[in-house]
Amino acid sequence: xxxxxxxxxxHLALAQMFFNKEKQNYFDQVHLLRPALPETKVNLNSIKTTxxxxxxxxxxxxxxxxxxxxxxxxxxxxxxxxxxxANIAMALGSSSILVNEPDQxxxxxxxxxxxxxxxLMININPLTPAKDAKTxxxxxxxxxxxxxxxxxxxxxxxxxxRDYRWLNNMKELQNAIDVPIIVKExxxxxDQGSIKLLKENGFNLIDVAGAGGTNFxxxxxxxxxxxxxxxxxxxxxxxxTALIAKKAGIDYxxxxxxxxxxxxxxxxxxxxxxxxxxxxxxxxxxxxGQEGLLEFxxxxxxxxxxxxxxxxxxxxxxxxxxxxxxxxxxxxxxxxLNI
Ligand SMILES: Cc1cc2nc3c(=O)[nH]c(=O)nc-3n(C[C@H](O)[C@H](O)[C@H](O)COP(=O)(O)O)c2cc1C
Numbered sequence: 187x188x189x190x191x192x193x194x195x196x197h198l199a200l201a202q203m204f205f206n207k208e209k210q211n212y213f214d215q216v217h218l219l220r221p222a223l224p225e226t227k228v229n230l231n232s233i234k235t236t237x238x239x240x241x242x243x244x245x246x247x248x249x250x251x252x253x254x255x256x257x258x259x260x261x262x263x264x265x266x267x268x269x270x271x272a273n274i275a276m277a278l279g280s281s282s283i284l285v286n287e288p289d290q291x292x293x294x295x296x297x298x299x300x301x302x303x304x305x306l307m308i309n310i311n312p313l314t315p316a317k318d319a320k321t322x323x324x325x326x327x328x329x330x331x332x333x334x335x336x337x338x339x340x341x342x343x344x345x346x347x348r349d350y351r352w353l354n355n356m357k358e359l360q361n362a363i364d365v366p367i368i369v370k371e372x373x374x375x376x377d378q379g380s381i382k383l384l385k386e387n388g389f390n391l392i393d394v395a396g397a398g399g400t401n402f403x404x405x406x407x408x409x410x411x412x413x414x415x416x417x418x419x420x421x422x423x424x425x426x427t428a429l430i431a432k433k434a435g436i437d438y439x440x441x442x443x444x445x446x447x448x449x450x451x452x453x454x455x456x457x458x459x460x461x462x463x464x465x466x467x468x469x470x471x472x473x474x475g476q477e478g479l480l481e482f483x484x485x486x487x488x489x490x491x492x493x494x495x496x497x498x499x500x501x502x503x504x505x506x507x508x509x510x511x512x513x514x515x516x517x518x519x520x521x522x523l524n525i
Pocket of ligand 1: 197198201249250251252278279280309332334370371372373395398399400441442443444462463464465466468
């Protein structure tokens with residue numbers, strides 16, 4: 187197995203080891219005002235939407251995780267199966283490995299084989315050569331391309347990147363790729379300045395991927411002989427980075443620490459066009475297999491539609507009218523950052 191494939195398998199094992207539903211989650215500090223008398227009824231149509239011009243049954247999706255190893259072939263096969271059956275979108279893990287190891291293609295393309303017509307996003311690192319990225323996007327018939335920006339993770343990795351001048355290549359990627367681009371964090375969120383820079387350079391969709399869920403500094407630290415645990419606290423809470431994106435006036439996906447349908451609704455109320463979920467779905471798959479995960483996703487759709495009804499929303503546009511209030515910890519951060 188190559189070093190890169192080995193790392194992919196280690197990430198899978200460590201994401202499982204650190205998965206802990208009880209850890210601090212900032213969605214608990216966001217509250218939605220609920221009408222006692224909503225005058226609505228539960229309707230699965232209320233959560234249908236479109237994503238990159240395709241119809242999907244729900245605004246939540248399977249966010250980027252894996253590809254490029256034997257185990258990830260099996261995982262992407264199952265995730266593709268579930269995405270197809272439930273008609274939700276899915277993002278693959280970073281496929282930049284294909285630049286040097288093209289024989290790993292099947293571990294990604296299996297998700298497309300399982301879900302020929304659904305929404306499939308690919309994920310690449312910001313330094314992927316534009317020509318290769320274009321080829322990969324075509325091979326996988328990508329509906330959109332996520333470019334991950336993951337400085338904290340790179341710094342925590344002994345073999346990680348030490349040069350973070352990424353924007354020039356990102357612009358080349360933008361010129362070369364003809365499907366929409368999403369610039370995505372990996373669990374540390376986006377600040378005002380970086381969003382401004384992205385906007386100035388023509389990027390108009392981000393995935394805030396904030397803190398509160400999977401922590402890649404923690405994952406990398408356990409693969410690492412130095413003690414870099416202090417990096418684990420560098421993330422912006424997901425609700426904070428979502429509100430930063432809202433104020434900055436860019437379209438955004440909310441992800442990072444989503445655990446249940448109420449978190450999804452909160453992500454939408456916080457202004458997310460869609461809500462991404464990674465580790466919770468992966469752990470469900472590892473625990474209960476693809477039929478178990480499919481049942482879980484179908485149940486979440488019903489529960490989200492239920493929440494929509496009790497919050498008096500008959501469609502996803504109405505969600506923006508729900509009033510939010512915050513616990514003081516989050517309110518304090520928002521105040522200090524002038525959000
Ligand atoms: C096993 C695993 C592998 C991941 N690999 C990638 C990746 O290749 N590219 C990426 O942008 N994010 C990757 N992520 C990060 C997720 O897409 C997401 O941003 C992060 O896990 C926070 O979401 P969560 O709290 O729902 O897990 C990975 C996450 C997990 C759990």
